[in-house]
Amino acid sequence: MPTNTQTSPAQVGINRARIAQAIDTILAGQAPDTQVCAYIYDLQGLEAHARHLVAALPDNCEFYYAAKANPEARILATLAPVVHGFEAASGGELDWLHACHPEMPLIFGGPGKLISELSRAIDLGIEAIHVESLTELRRLAALCAQKQASCRILLRMNISLEGIAQTRLTMGGKPTPFGIDAEDLGAAIDIIAAAPQLTLAGFHFHLMSHQLDVQRHLALIALYFATFKRWCREYCLDLGLLNVGGGIGVDYANPEQVFDWPAFCAGLARLIEEAQLTGVKIRFECGRFVTAAAGCYVMEVLDIKKNHGEWFVIAHGGTHHFRTPAAQNHDHPFMVLPGVRRRQSTETEGDDTRLVRQQATLVGQLCTPKDVLARRQHIEALQLGDYLVFTHAGAYAWNISHQHFLMHAPPVMHFIES
Numbered sequence: 001m002p003t004n005t006q007t008s009p010a011q012v013g014i015n016r017a018r019i020a021q022a023i024d025t026i027l028a029g030q031a032p033d034t035q036v037c038a039y040i041y042d043l044q045g046l047e048a049h050a051r052h053l054v055a056a057l058p059d060n061c062e063f064y065y066a067a068k069a070n071p072e073a074r075i076l077a078t079l080a081p082v083v084h085g086f087e088a089a090s091g092g093e094l095d096w097l098h099a100c101h102p103e104m105p106l107i108f109g110g111p112g113k114l115i116s117e118l119s120r121a122i123d124l125g126i127e128a129i130h131v132e133s134l135t136e137l138r139r140l141a142a143l144c145a146q147k148q149a150s151c152r153i154l155l156r157m158n159i160s161l162e163g164i165a166q167t168r169l170t171m172g173g174k175p176t177p178f179g180i181d182a183e184d185l186g187a188a189i190d191i192i193a194a195a196p197q198l199t200l201a202g203f204h205f206h207l208m209s210h211q212l213d214v215q216r217h218l219a220l221i222a223l224y225f226a227t228f229k230r231w232c233r234e235y236c237l238d239l240g241l242l243n244v245g246g247g248i249g250v251d252y253a254n255p256e257q258v259f260d261w262p263a264f265c266a267g268l269a270r271l272i273e274e275a276q277l278t279g280v281k282i283r284f285e286c287g288r289f290v291t292a293a294a295g296c297y298v299m300e301v302l303d304i305k306k307n308h309g310e311w312f313v314i315a316h317g318g319t320h321h322f323r324t325p326a327a328q329n330h331d332h333p334f335m336v337l338p339g340v341r342r343r344q345s346t347e348t349e350g351d352d353t354r355l356v357r358q359q360a361t362l363v364g365q366l367c368t369p370k371d372v373l374a375r376r377q378h379i380e381a382l383q384l385g386d387y388l389v390f391t392h393a394g395a396y397a398w399n400i401s402h403q404h405f406l407m408h409a410p411p412v413m414h415f416i417e418s
Contacts, residue, residue: 013255013293013294013296013391013392014040014042014045014293014294014295014296014391014416016335016337018042018416019040019296019298019337019389020337022038022040022414022416023036023038023040023298023337023387025414026038026412026414030412035300035302035316036298036299036300036316036387036412037298037299037300037316037317037321037409037411037412038297038298038411038412038413038414039295039296039297039298039321039393039397039398039411039412039413039414040295040296040297040298040414040415040416041072041074041075041294041295041394041413041414041415041416042294042295042416043074043075043078043294043415043416043417044416044417044418045293045294045416046075046078046079046290046291046294046394047078047079047082049290049293049294050065050078050079050082050083050290051082052261053261053286053289053290054082054083054084056261056262056265057265057268057284058265058268058269058272058282059278060272060277060278060279060280060281060282061268061281061282061283061284062084062085062281062282062283062284063083063084063283063284063286064083064084064085064086064087064105064107064283064284064285064286065079065083065085065086065087065285065286065287065290066087066089066246066285066286066287066290067086067087067088067089067093067096067097067287068087068089068093068287068396068399069287069288069290069291069292069395069396070287070291070295070394070395070396070397070398070399071093071096071097071399072399072413073100074415075291075294075394076097076100076101077100077101079290080101080103080104084105084283085104085105085106085107085127086101086104086105086106086107087106087107087108087109087285087287088106088107088108088109089108089109089110090110090117091113091114091116091117091120094106094108094117094120094121094124094126095120098124105126105127106124106126106127107126107127107128107129107130107154107243107285108121108126108128108129108130109129109130109132109156109204109285110130110132111132111133111177111178112132112177113129113132113136115139115143118136118139118140118143119143119147121151122140122143122144122147122149122151123147123149127152128152128153128154128201128241129151129152129153129154130153130154130155130156130204130243131153131154131155131156131180131188132156132178132179132180133180134180134184134187134188134191137153137155137188137191137192137198138191140153140198141191141192141194141195141197141198144195144197144198145195145197148197149197150197150198150199151197151198151199152199152201153192153198153199153200153201154200154201154202154203154204154241154243155180155185155188155200155203155204156178156179156180156203156204156205156206157179157180157182157185157203157204157205157227158176158178158179158180158181158182158207159182159205159207159223159227160182161207161220161223162223164216164219164220164223178206179204179205179206185231185235186235189235189237200237200239201239201240201241202228202239202240202241202242202243202280202281203227203228203231203239203242203243204243204245205224205227205242205243205244205245206243206244206245206246206247206285207220207245207247208220208247209246209247209249209288210247210249210250211247211248211249211259212249212251212257212259214259214260214263214264214267215267217247217248217259217264218264218267218268218271221244221268221271222271222275224242224244225242225271225272225275225277226275228242228277228280229275229277239280240279240280240281241280241281241283242277242280242281242282242283243283243284243285244282244283244284245284245285246284246285246286246287246288246289247286248261248286248288248289249288249289250288250289250292250293250392250395252324252328252330252332252333252392253330253331253333255293255333255391255392259289261289268282287395287396288395288396290395291394291395292392292393292394292395293391293392293394294394295392295393295394295395295397296389296390296391296392296393296394297317297321297322297389297390297393297397297411298387298388298389298390299315299316299317299318299364299387299388299390300315300316300339300385300386300387300388301313301314301315301316301339301382301383301384301385301386301387301388302314302315302316302365302384303353303384304353304354304355304360304382304383304384305353310359310360310361310376311355311358311359311360311361311379312360312361312362312363313355313360313361313362313363313379313382313388314363314364314365315362315363315364315365315388316364316365317364317365317408317411318363318364318365318366318371318373318408319364319366319370319371319372319373319401319402320364320366320371320401320402320403320404320405320406320408321364321398321401321403321408321410321411322373322390322393322397322398322401323396323397323400323401323402324393324395324396324397324400325372325373325374325390326370326372327396327400331373331374331375331377332373332374332390332392332393333390333391333392334362334373334374334377334388334389334390334391335389335391336379336380336381336382336386336387336388336389337386337387337389338386338387339383339384339385339386339387351384352383353383353384354381354382354383354384355379355381355382355383356379356380356381357378357379357380357381358378358379359376359377359378359379360376360377360379360382361374361375361376361377362374362375362377362388365406365408366405366406367406373388373390374390398411
């Protein structure tokens with residue numbers, strides 16, 4: 001069980017009443033014979049949560065939103081007045097973010113950037129490009145020379161974790177495709193020194209995701225601070241920016257337990273003072289922790305069947321819409337809401353199939369046994385036409401799913417604004 005967690009209403013998710021109201025609104029706009037399949041996003045709750053995150057940070061910190069978590073236009077519009085900027089991890093995201101919010105500062109990260117993407121980032125004059133390799137650095141230097149254009153960069157570095165406990169998703173501290181090996185830092189600085197159009201603004205570290213423990217994350221930040229200071233001293237660098245990534249996780253197994261952000265920020269302030277880094281801008285780029293609780297995925301129950309001694313609930317939708325459970329290899333948290341109507345077709349007249357205090361596996365409509373959202377879950381009561389509501393579906397959900405498989409229709413997108 002993660003330590004140093006607290007329950008925060010803004011992070012627990014959308015309450016049942018608001019979800020039920022949203023389903024009523026969706027039903028009112030659908031044909032009577034259409035079953036519900038929808039994403040519901042609470043924009044009001046999202047804004048309150050984002051403001052809470054930003055307000056708790058020490059004065060010299062910035063908070064960027066990692067748009068890869070959820071790039072929906074309405075999500076971006078809600079966050080734009082609150083966060084300091086957006087982070088893009090592809091040329092497509094870069095163009096989308098700029099088109100939606102040309103006023104917002106943008107940073108561009110990720111391995112394997114295309115030359116055309118680097119060129120586009122230079123032309124847009126974005127806040128910074130996070131350089132992932134010496135090859136990418138040379139390409140960027142050549143492009144800037146050709147264009148006679150300047151560019152601010154951060155070097156993304158892959159450093160040793162020095163005994164810090166790893167999470168279940170670790171992008172550094174070991175051989176990975178991400179970042180520049182610390183052994184190559186001298187060569188990178190030499191390339192920058194020979195390229196007057198490049199400005200080294202700072203370093204970028206992002207070694208872990210799914211972090212649920214405050215003290216472990218503070219230990220990681222302390223390592224970043226110590227490394228930043230040592231390199232500035234060793235290479236005679238006067239840098240004003242350190243990007244410490246994101247990586248704050250969501251405990252899908254215990255969603256009421258959330259990362260204690262205020263406690264983390266209090267510890268962060270102490271670390272900044274101790275490291276004498278109050279004059280350095282500390283930048284965060286968080287995604288999952290920002291939007292996960294603001295969304296839920298709703299599936300109307302189509303069929304309930306027993307097969308080889310086990311119950312299965314088949315609902316409208318599946319992992320082609322909501323890949324999070326498959327991607328994370330977990331049983332996703334859910335609730336059951338009673339249906340406000342039942343299917344009235346001839347096939348179901350007189351069909352009173354229901355579950356009462358049974359275990360069942362929750363699946364979708366795909367022709368694969370891997371289309372599972374939660375296995376062998378206790379069901380207190382459920383019948384045809386009820387709704388399975390999968391909470392914490394606001395991040396790495398619809399946008400990472402294989403949306404065109406079997407050519408099923410997309411879900412309805414519904415946004416709660418007040």
